[in-house]
Amino acid sequence: MKKYLSVFKISFAQEFAYRLSFVMWRVRNVMQIVLVFFLWDSVFSGTQKIIFGYDKAKIITYVFGLIIVRAFVLSARAQDVAGEIQRGEIVNLLLKPVSYFKYWITRDISSKALNLLFATCEWVILYLILKPEFFFQKDPVSLGGFFLLVALAMFIFFVLIFIVSAITFWMPEAGWGMQFLIIVVAVEFLSGGLFPLDILPSAIQKILYLTPFPYLIFFPLQAYLGKISGLLLIKGIIVSAFWALTLWLLMKTIWYRGLKVYNSPGK
Amino acid sequence: MKRLFYYLKIWWLMSKNSFMTWLAQKMLLLIFLTGKLMRFAFFAGFLYFIIKGAKSLAGYNAPQVIFFFLTFNLIDIITQFLFREVYRFRPLIVSGDFDLVLTKPYSSLFRSLMGGADLIDLITIPPLVFAVIYIGALLNPSWLQTILYLLLLVNGFLIATAFHIAVLSLAIITLEIDHLVMIYRDLTNLGRFPIDIYKEPLKGILTYLIPVGVMISVPAKALMGLISIQGIVVSFAIGILLILLSFKLWHFALTKYSSASS
Amino acid sequence: MFVVYLAKVEKAIIVDHLVKNFEVTERKPGLIGAFENIVSPKKKIARALKDVSFTVAKGELVGFIGPNGAGKTTTLKILAGLLFPTAGVTQVLGFDPWERKTEFLKRISLVMGQKNQLWWDLPAIETFELNRAIYEIPKKAYKESLEELVTLLEVEKLLNIQVRRLSLGQRMRLELIAALLHTPEILFFDEPTLGLDLVAQEKIRNFIYDYNRKHEATILLTSHNMNDLINLARRVIVIDEGKIIFDGILDELIARFAKEKIIKLTLSKEMDLKELEKIGKVKKIQFPEVVINVPRSTAAVAAAELLQSFPIADLTIEEENIEDIIRKVFRGETRKAFRK
Numbered sequence: 001m002k003k004y005l006s007v008f009k010i011s012f013a014q015e016f017a018y019r020l021s022f023v024m025w026r027v028r029n030v031m032q033i034v035l036v037f038f039l040w041d042s043v044f045s046g047t048q049k050i051i052f053g054y055d056k057a058k059i060i061t062y063v064f065g066l067i068i069v070r071a072f073v074l075s076a077r078a079q080d081v082a083g084e085i086q087r088g089e090i091v092n093l094l095l096k097p098v099s100y101f102k103y104w105i106t107r108d109i110s111s112k113a114l115n116l117l118f119a120t121c122e123w124v125i126l127y128l129i130l131k132p133e134f135f136f137q138k139d140p141v142s143l144g145g146f147f148l149l150v151a152l153a154m155f156i157f158f159v160l161i162f163i164v165s166a167i168t169f170w171m172p173e174a175g176w177g178m179q180f181l182i183i184v185v186a187v188e189f190l191s192g193g194l195f196p197l198d199i200l201p202s203a204i205q206k207i208l209y210l211t212p213f214p215y216l217i218f219f220p221l222q223a224y225l226g227k228i229s230g231l232l233l234i235k236g237i238i239v240s241a242f243w244a245l246t247l248w249l250l251m252k253t254i255w256y257r258g259l260k261v262y263n264s265p266g267k
Numbered sequence: 268m269k270r271l272f273y274y275l276k277i278w279w280l281m282s283k284n285s286f287m288t289w290l291a292q293k294m295l296l297l298i299f300l301t302g303k304l305m306r307f308a309f310f311a312g313f314l315y316f317i318i319k320g321a322k323s324l325a326g327y328n329a330p331q332v333i334f335f336f337l338t339f340n341l342i343d344i345i346t347q348f349l350f351r352e353v354y355r356f357r358p359l360i361v362s363g364d365f366d367l368v369l370t371k372p373y374s375s376l377f378r379s380l381m382g383g384a385d386l387i388d389l390i391t392i393p394p395l396v397f398a399v400i401y402i403g404a405l406l407n408p409s410w411l412q413t414i415l416y417l418l419l420l421v422n423g424f425l426i427a428t429a430f431h432i433a434v435l436s437l438a439i440i441t442l443e444i445d446h447l448v449m450i451y452r453d454l455t456n457l458g459r460f461p462i463d464i465y466k467e468p469l470k471g472i473l474t475y476l477i478p479v480g481v482m483i484s485v486p487a488k489a490l491m492g493l494i495s496i497q498g499i500v501v502s503f504a505i506g507i508l509l510i511l512l513s514f515k516l517w518h519f520a521l522t523k524y525s526s527a528s529s
Numbered sequence: 530m531f532v533v534y535l536a537k538v539e540k541a542i543i544v545d546h547l548v549k550n551f552e553v554t555e556r557k558p559g560l561i562g563a564f565e566n567i568v569s570p571k572k573k574i575a576r577a578l579k580d581v582s583f584t585v586a587k588g589e590l591v592g593f594i595g596p597n598g599a600g601k602t603t604t605l606k607i608l609a610g611l612l613f614p615t616a617g618v619t620q621v622l623g624f625d626p627w628e629r630k631t632e633f634l635k636r637i638s639l640v641m642g643q644k645n646q647l648w649w650d651l652p653a654i655e656t657f658e659l660n661r662a663i664y665e666i667p668k669k670a671y672k673e674s675l676e677e678l679v680t681l682l683e684v685e686k687l688l689n690i691q692v693r694r695l696s697l698g699q700r701m702r703l704e705l706i707a708a709l710l711h712t713p714e715i716l717f718f719d720e721p722t723l724g725l726d727l728v729a730q731e732k733i734r735n736f737i738y739d740y741n742r743k744h745e746a747t748i749l750l751t752s753h754n755m756n757d758l759i760n761l762a763r764r765v766i767v768i769d770e771g772k773i774i775f776d777g778i779l780d781e782l783i784a785r786f787a788k789e790k791i792i793k794l795t796l797s798k799e800m801d802l803k804e805l806e807k808i809g810k811v812k813k814i815q816f817p818e819v820v821i822n823v824p825r826s827t828a829a830v831a832a833a834e835l836l837q838s839f840p841i842a843d844l845t846i847e848e849e850n851i852e853d854i855i856r857k858v859f860r861g862e863t864r865k866a867f868r869k
Contacts, residue, residue, distance in 0.1 A: 021445055021446075024446075024447070024450055027447060027450065028450055028453045030472060031450075031453045031454065031456075031457065032453060034457075034469070035457050035459075035460075038464050038465045038469070039317075039460060041464070041466075042324060042325045042460075042463075042464035043317060043320075043321045043324060044321075045325075051320040051321055052316075052320050053438065084394075142479060171294060173292055173294075173295050174294055174295055174298060177294075177295045177298035177299055177302070178298060180298070180299065180302050181298055181299075181301060181302040181305070184302070185302045185305050185306045185309070186305070188306075188309075189306075189309040189310075189313070190309075194313065195317075199316050199317070199320060200316060201316075203325060275658075276662055277662055277663055280658065280659045280662050281659065284648050284651060284655055284656075284659060287650075287651055287655070288648065288649075288651060290649070291651070291691070300809045336632035339828070361646070362645075362646055363641070363644050364644050364646065366606065366609075366611050366639065366641065366644060367639065367644055367645075367646040368638045368646075369609075369610065369611050369629070370609050370610065370611065370637065370638070371634060371660075371663055371664075372631040372632075372633075372635045372663065372664060372665075373663055375633075383607045439826060474589070521613070522613045523613075524611065524612065524613070525551055525612070526611055526612060527607055
């Protein structure tokens with residue numbers, strides 16, 4: 001356990017080592033939120049007051065909620081894994097008495113901790129500047145469901161990255177490509193990270209719910225907003241847990257095979 | 268003049284090499300192409316649903332909003348096509364291979380900016396141009412407006428070029444920032460929508476200081492006849508000013524170059 | 530300045546009172562240090578070159594040696610136009626390297642141990658064609674140059690294979706060709722044999738030697754490799770801590786620095802070896818062989834003494850091992866010796 005603590009510390013410090021880089025990363029995150037905020041603000045400035053079942057308060061809450069949830073779920077150091085496999089650096093860690101998986105979870109947590117710290121500050125600053133009509137959830141059940149779903153979402157995203165990175169075992173050059181496809185493009189749109197998924201027609205929504213993506217961001221935020229409760233909430237948590245488990249098992253299988261096939265490159 | 272032909276030839280050869288590199292990795296090419304198409308389709312779909320629900324955005328109707336989006340894509344993708352090499356610049360500096368660029372008898376800026384034209388983006392340009400023409404035609408612009416659109420588009424490219432040169436320069440001056448070019452992308456992404464959706468002072472900043480507005484919204488507005496003579500003149504002025512400043516920045520950056528140690 | 534003007538006519542390279550400083554950010558360790566680095570970063574000036582002056586004539590082959598961080602590579606990079614000199618005059622072929630004029634760049638070349646310019650996923654020949662266009666090499670000259678280089682470096686079969694599939698040694702030979710297609714008059718080599726096996730090293734060395742002979746190219750090379758220096762460079766410049774501490778013929782360096790001679794004895798019968806300590810430093814004992822180091826000036830006397838007083842079957846006097854001498858230079862142990 002102690003060794004993971006030192007991993008945490010070093011990882012935390014490394015984020016700071018490239019201070020400008022980190023600040024820039026936060027700036028980027030803020031800009032993305034700003035874009036989404038103003039977009040919806042503008043959409044709701046017209047004559048329509050309720051669109052797709054949302055009023056201005058709820059949508060703005062959604063957007064502000066994104067700041068925190070994205071910092072929780074989508075900031076992941078584990079995106080470096082593909083590169084490590086490609087360059088053969090993974091061998092260094094596989095030789096050490098640490099679980100590669102646990103190592104990266106620790107690094108992820110440290111990265112998320114730092115990101116969360118900054119995201120909270122940004123949240124406060126943006127709140128003061130933009131003065132949105134933010135809906136503060138008070139119902140403990142909703143809040144509890146929210147946090148549980150977020151925790152599951154973090155795990156799902158993490159495992160997803162590991163699965164996608166594993167393609168590097170078979171095709172070293174494809175690592176970044178698959179990351180781009182799945183993590184950058186697919187997740188961005190299909191998880192609810194840009195817009196609430198229920199503005200889409202129900203036929204499309206049904207298809208999306210067959211994938212794990214909505215459970216990363218959209219579903220947790222729906223729980224927070226109180227839009228799903230009671231049985232639906234429980235059902236959602238179960239499905240989310242199911243995804244977490246399934247993907248985890250899938251990852252283990254793929255990695256087992258991948259490591260066997262792997263002939264680590266060296267220069 | 269002779270020098271122009273020289274650089275055209277070099278660009279052609281480098282682009283040819285770049286394309287051959289892509290073709291040597293067909294799987295990767297397919298993956299990225301799919302990803303880009305997906306991204307475009309998703310965002311277009313998103314836009315479609317927003318307009319369907321909201322009926323208008325910042326006072327613009329559906330074809331207009333789509334045209335803004337398409338203009339954004341046009342500038343964005345042509346820029347990525349030409350300047351893909353900028354994304355590979357930091358590794359070039361870190362590894363020290365940039366030294367070998369500096370010792371060649373051609374402009375190191377040219378090589379760092381345009382040395383790796385992107386085949387994938389090239390593939391997506393023709394359909395995009397077609398879409399721009401199609402939607403643009405729907406807006407019924409006059410000849411003057413169309414010409415202004417094209418000229419301001421070129422101005423937009425100038426600004427984009429200035430940004431990329433600035434990114435390169437900063438990458439030399441401080442090794443601290445990686446993925447600096449992504450910040451540029453995030454900034455320009457704000458231009459996917461007409462910048463009128465942003466409130467002041469952000470709108471002002473985006474228009475004059477970090478002129479995403481001038482780059483993207485202004486050309487589209489010109490086509491729709493929504494821009495004044497003043498606005499046009501100011502836009503060109505900003506474009507020229509920025510490109511000149513960026514060249515100065517580059518030369519300054521080279522004096523600060525410290526080269527990776529052996 | 531007047532001297533510089535006169536010298537310009539014959540000298541290919543002129544360096545006069547060159548100074549180069551770098552700005553370095555000091556990083557504090559640990560978690561708290563990491564916070565401090567953001568809030569108040571500490572900057573320091575590193576003086577890479579303090580006052581360097583030398584000239585090189587056309588066709589000379591000069592070796593730069595010195596400890597790590599001494600300033601060898603920095604000097605080379607300034608001469609190639611990569612770094613901006615803080616102060617002083619540099620002139621190569623009559624040009625100011627920093628201006629990086631096209632004419633200048635077409636006549637020089639920089640080769641650095643493990644830096645790459647070959648396109649990774651393509652056969653080397655594609656990069657060569659690109660370079661031909663970049664350097665505007667006429668077709669005939671290109672063909673001749675390519676043929677000569679390919680034959681000398683024995684890479685005929687490798688030209689059309691993807692660079693990523695080749696071994697380090699093969700890649701380096703091709704990198705060398707890419708760097709020399711335009712038959713430059715001035716070559717800067719930075720650690721040319723770094724990372725290569727012995728056979729490959731010798732190939733590169735022979736190549737450099739032949740190139741120097743054939744094209745009368747002026748060559749400056751930096752190296753850590755003893756064999757590079759012994760076999761290639763007649764003239765050496767020793768740099769340490771940003772200053773030149775020796776500039777002359779390699780043999781002179783050895784003579785000036787080799788303070789000791791080595792006496793090798795073969796004893797004819799057993800004896801009290803402690804007695805030998807009176808004559809000199811006993812370095813090695815493997816009966817009946819003994820190795821003693823004695824000061825250079827008294828070597829003859831010591832030998833006579835030994836022959837007289839001890840049961841010796843055979844005795845030879847040798848110079849100190851060149852490798853050891855140069856190794857001492859690298860480790861900076863010569864600083865005291867060169868204080869004038």
